[in-house]
Amino acid sequence: MNEPVLHRVGDKLPLLLQSGEHDLCPGCGEPVALRILLETIAELGMAASTVGVVGIGCYTVFSRTLDVDLVQALHGRAPSVATGVKRMLPDKTVFTLQGDGDMVNEGLQEVLHTAARGENVTCVLLNNGVFGETGGHMTATSVIGQRTKTSLEGRDADYHGYPIVIGDLIARLEGAAYVGRGSVQSAGAVARTKRMMRKAFETQRAAKGFSLVEVLTMCPTGWFVPTAEGPSYMGETLAQVHMMGELKAR
Amino acid sequence: MSKRLVEGSEAIADAAIAAGCRFFAGYPMTPFTEVLENFAKKLPAVGGVCVNAESELEAVGMAWGALATGARAATGSTGQGLSLMQESFSEITLAELPLVAFNMARGQGDYFQSTRGGGHGDYRHIVLAPMDITEAVELTQLAFHLADVWRNPVLVQGDYLLAHTAEAVDVAPIDFGPVAPKDWAADGTMSGTGQSRIISPLGIGKRNTPGPGMEAHMQAVADKLARIAAGEARAETGFVDDAEHLVVAFGTPAKFVRYAVRVLRERGLRVGYVRPITLWPFPTEAVAEAATGKRSVLVFEINAGQMVDDVRLAVLGAAPVSSIGGISTDSSGFGVGALLDVEVIAGRIENAVGVAA
Numbered sequence: 001m002n003e004p005v006l007h008r009v010g011d012k013l014p015l016l017l018q019s020g021e022h023d024l025c026p027g028c029g030e031p032v033a034l035r036i037l038l039e040t041i042a043e044l045g046m047a048a049s050t051v052g053v054v055g056i057g058c059y060t061v062f063s064r065t066l067d068v069d070l071v072q073a074l075h076g077r078a079p080s081v082a083t084g085v086k087r088m089l090p091d092k093t094v095f096t097l098q099g100d101g102d103m104v105n106e107g108l109q110e111v112l113h114t115a116a117r118g119e120n121v122t123c124v125l126l127n128n129g130v131f132g133e134t135g136g137h138m139t140a141t142s143v144i145g146q147r148t149k150t151s152l153e154g155r156d157a158d159y160h161g162y163p164i165v166i167g168d169l170i171a172r173l174e175g176a177a178y179v180g181r182g183s184v185q186s187a188g189a190v191a192r193t194k195r196m197m198r199k200a201f202e203t204q205r206a207a208k209g210f211s212l213v214e215v216l217t218m219c220p221t222g223w224f225v226p227t228a229e230g231p232s233y234m235g236e237t238l239a240q241v242h243m244m245g246e247l248k249a250r
Numbered sequence: 251m252s253k254r255l256v257e258g259s260e261a262i263a264d265a266a267i268a269a270g271c272r273f274f275a276g277y278p279m280t281p282f283t284e285v286l287e288n289f290a291k292k293l294p295a296v297g298g299v300c301v302n303a304e305s306e307l308e309a310v311g312m313a314w315g316a317l318a319t320g321a322r323a324a325t326g327s328t329g330q331g332l333s334l335m336q337e338s339f340s341e342i343t344l345a346e347l348p349l350v351a352f353n354m355a356r357g358q359g360d361y362f363q364s365t366r367g368g369g370h371g372d373y374r375h376i377v378l379a380p381m382d383i384t385e386a387v388e389l390t391q392l393a394f395h396l397a398d399v400w401r402n403p404v405l406v407q408g409d410y411l412l413a414h415t416a417e418a419v420d421v422a423p424i425d426f427g428p429v430a431p432k433d434w435a436a437d438g439t440m441s442g443t444g445q446s447r448i449i450s451p452l453g454i455g456k457r458n459t460p461g462p463g464m465e466a467h468m469q470a471v472a473d474k475l476a477r478i479a480a481g482e483a484r485a486e487t488g489f490v491d492d493a494e495h496l497v498v499a500f501g502t503p504a505k506f507v508r509y510a511v512r513v514l515r516e517r518g519l520r521v522g523y524v525r526p527i528t529l530w531p532f533p534t535e536a537v538a539e540a541a542t543g544k545r546s547v548l549v550f551e552i553n554a555g556q557m558v559d560d561v562r563l564a565v566l567g568a569a570p571v572s573s574i575g576g577i578s579t580d581s582s583g584f585g586v587g588a589l590l591d592v593e594v595i596a597g598r599i600e601n602a603v604g605v606a607a
Contacts, residue, residue, distance in 0.1 A: 016442055018457040047442035053315065063448055065457050069436040071318040072450035074341055077311040080303075084315025084323065085436075087299045088273060092438040110311065113304040 014038040016047055016067045023061065027227035029217030029234075030059045030126050032184040033193070034097075036215070037124055038066070040197040041093070044205070050093040051085050053078040055107070057099035058132045076107025079114035082121045090120070093204060100127040104140040104166045111170070111212075118175030118209035122200045125166065125214040129238045130222035140164045143241045147224060163241055167214045171247040177209035179247040183216035183239060185231035192244075199249060208250050216242060253418040258383045258408065262352060263288035264421040265390035266324055271350070272298035273316035273323035275309040279331045280584045281410040282354035286326070306334035310351075314338060317347040318449045320435030322394050326352030326406075329360030336369035339403060343373035344451030344471055346434075348397035350390075351375070351405045354413040356584045357577070358501060361556035364407050365530040372468065374475050376404040376482060377529035381505040383417035388424060389527070395426040400478055407529060410585045411502040478531060485533035486525040489515060490540045493522030495603050496569075498537060498561050499550040500526045503575075503590055507550050510595040519605060529557070537564040544569045548602050550595060551575040552587070574598040 013020050016038040024030060041050050052068045054060055056075040063070055073081040078096035086094040103111050103125050111123060130148055131137040138148040138155060141163050145154040155163075171179040178200050182193025193215055200211035216238055218230035225233045256264070262285055266274070274289035276282070286302070293300040299316075303309035309325045316323035325335070332339075332353055342349050353360055364377045376396055380386035386408065393404040440446045444458055453467020454460075461467060489511060490496065499507040504525040511523045524540045526533050537560075541547050547569045549558040555573040562571045574595075578587030588594065 018444065018446075021457075042442070049438045050441045051319075051436055051438045063450065063456075064454055067444060067446045067456075067458075068441045069438050069446050070448040070450075071315060071436050072345070072448060072452060072454075073311070073314070074337060077307065077314075077338070080308040080311030081315035081318070083301070083308075084273065084275070084312040084317070085319055086315075087301070087312070088316045088319040088321045088323075089437060109305065110308055113308065 015042040017065055018067045019065045021065065024058055025221040027218055027220040027230045028058070029128065029184040029219070029230070032190060033126050033215040033217050034059065034062055036190065036194045036197050037095070037097070040194060040201055044198065044201055046093045046201065049091070050095070051089065053082045053085065053094070053096045055096065055098035055102035057102050057126070059097055059099060059126055076102050076105070077110055078102070079107065079110040079121070079123060083114055083119050086119060086121050093201065095122045095124055097124050098126070100125065100129060100141040101131045101139045104164050108140070108164070112173070115170045115176045115210040115212065116173045118177070120204055120207050120209060122204050122211045122213065125212065126217045127214050127242060128217045128219035128222065130219050132219045132222040136222040136224065141166065141242065143237050146237060165242055167212060167242070167247050170212050175210050176212065176248060177250040178203040178211035181214040181216070181242060181244050181247060183234065183244055185216070185218060185234050196246065203250070214242070216244070253420045255416050255418050257284065257414060257416045258386055259284035259354070259413040260288045261383050261387050261419050261421060262390050263292050265387040266350070266394070267292055267296055267298070268421055268423040269391040269394040270322045271324050271394060272296070272321050273313065275301040275303045275312040275325050276327060277303050277306050277309050277331060279328050281356065281413050282326055282328045282331070282352065284413060285352055285354060306331040307338070310335040310338040313349060314342055314347065317349055318436050320432040320437060324350040324352065326354065329353055329355045329363055332360070332363065333368055336367065339367065339375065340369035340371050340373050341451040343375065343403055344371065344468065345449055346401040346471065347449065348401055349403040350393045350397050351403060353405060353407050355407065355409045357409065357579055358503065358552040360407070361529065361551065361553060364405055365532070372472055374530050376400070376402060376478060377407050378404065379407040379501045379527060379529050380412065381502055381525065383412065383415070384419050386412060387419050387421050391424045392426060395429065396482065398429040400474065402474065402478065407501060409502055482528060483531040483533040483536065484527035485536035486527060487523065487536060487540050489522035490524070492520055494520045494545045495599070496540055496544045496547045497521060497523045497550055497599060498526070498547065498557070499523065500529060500557065503550060503552055506590055506592055506595055510592045510599060513592060513596050514599060519600070519603070521599060532560045532564065534564040537561060538566070538568070541565045541569045546603055547571045548574045548599060550598070552578050552589060572602060574602050
């Protein structure tokens with residue numbers, strides 16, 4: 001499990017980060033997912049030619065520290081904004097950074113149409129199955145039985161409806177060229193997710209069409225579990241519905 | 251170039267492209283649809299892009315992204331579609347992006363939407379209201395210039411008549427003077443340098459290049475809007491000096507009012523007019539000056555009475571202000587109703603000032 005690359009990256013600030021400081025909760029998976037994203041961009045030599053579009057969620061705090069030209073989008077609208085950026089700058093690498101509330105709740109239409117158009121952008125979804133920033137509310141990816149502040153007894157299909165498994169939905173669209181779902185719950189998962197991230201950006205660079213990397217991230221605060229139990233809780237809940245793996249590669 | 255007979259919607263697209271617009275995104279909606287059609291036809295030929303967006307929300311989002319790269323970009327709809335864009339309009343204004351938007355409205359019922367904004371927070375858009383296609387060619391190009399100068403959205407307010415009638419016009423590029431280089435654009439070239447940029451409505455900046463913060467940023471935008479209000483108001487006046495009565499109207503109906511005023515002058519009625527060309531900033535001083543000493547100020551607009559509020563605020567009780575317009579449309583609800591007729595307007599003016607018909 002302890003691949004050499006992990007030793008190297010663990011104690012070094014990624015190239016595209018102005019500072020490692022952040023005020024996210026202990027046990028949060030988002031900083032790890034962000035490191036995967038930034039390292040991939042740098043390793044592919046795209047550092048000086050990348051534009052990011054950031055949604056609204058806990059990860060938005062990284063807008064201040066990401067050393068990438070950024071556009072701050074409204075909640076849910078990042079794929080449309082990325083479309084405008086890419087259409088004007090087709091030679092640049094364009095990504096979105098969104099959470100499940102942003103992409104699958106508020107912005108479902110935007111991401112589906114962007115994928116269906118085959119827009120040559122990479123959307124990165126940090127999926128923790130909960131609105132972390134507002135303090136633990138149900139999202140469209142919350143799994144059946146999951147307790148949130150708006151599903152106090154656990155998500156009930158009859159009352160709250162079923163979760164949307166977004167990666168699988170997008171993979172069925174002709175315009176989607178690459179879809180992968182990984183996680184950051186273990187060192188091995190991080191390495192696998194990083195390979196997916198690399199493939200997604202290579203897909204964009206080869207102008208093959210839309211790419212999505214869905215990263216399951218721990219949110220012990222929003223899940224109301226002890227910090228140390230985040231990874232195992234994810235494995236028993238979120239990862240059972242949002243199954244990890246490469247869903248599409250063209 | 252020579253003059254060519256073109257519909258307003260085509261002339262607007264031509265004028266936008268002449269001004270350097272290279273991106274347009276929109277969603278079809280009558281009577282705006284033909285503006286979108288013309289951008290779709292014309293933009294690819296100049297290396298631009300027109301996206302038939304899946305909704306108005308996405309259209310304005312796409313324009314937002316194109317603007318962020320430093321390109322001249324636009325969107326548009328009717329008032330109904332612009333209602334859907336208001337969330338983005340609010341934030342694009344705070345992000346200080348030079349959006350141009352077109353409203354081919356159904357009548358003039360969108361005056362409040364255009365001048366107050368239907369979105370959240372403190373924001374205003376410069377609103378230009380051409381009375382005909384010749385003026386629309388000029389004001390469309392001016393819109394892109396003002397948007398860049400002020401880094402603030404500009405709305406071009408038209409209607410069915412403007413979009414769907416034809417005039418002989420010459421769409422030549424107009425030089426309004428230089429604008430500052432867009433060194434704020436997020437085009438990827440500063441990524442990884444430690445000085446990367448962020449385009450954000452939040453005033454946050456980056457760790458190495460901090461922004462002013464939310465409160466100071468919103469105050470700076472408010473101060474800028476005050477400078478626009480003080481410097482960009484435009485209006486046309488006619489027959490004002492010896493007039494006893496004044497009529498205020500904007501957009502295509504103002505051209506009918508102008509003609510009705512001439513007809514009434516021939517009948518011996520001393521009436522003049524003011525035509526606001528900018529709806530925001532409202533030409534308060536021009537209206538106040540023109541209203542001085544008048545026996546009555548009449549406001550003709552194709553709605554239930556909206557601009558009349560701004561006229562009252564300008565006149566401040568110096569003359570009685572009344573509304574002589576009204577709701578008027580064809581059976582579709584999109585087009586021109588019976589009120590938009592010189593004799594009907596002249597009759598309403600005569601009634602209001604007590605001349606027997």
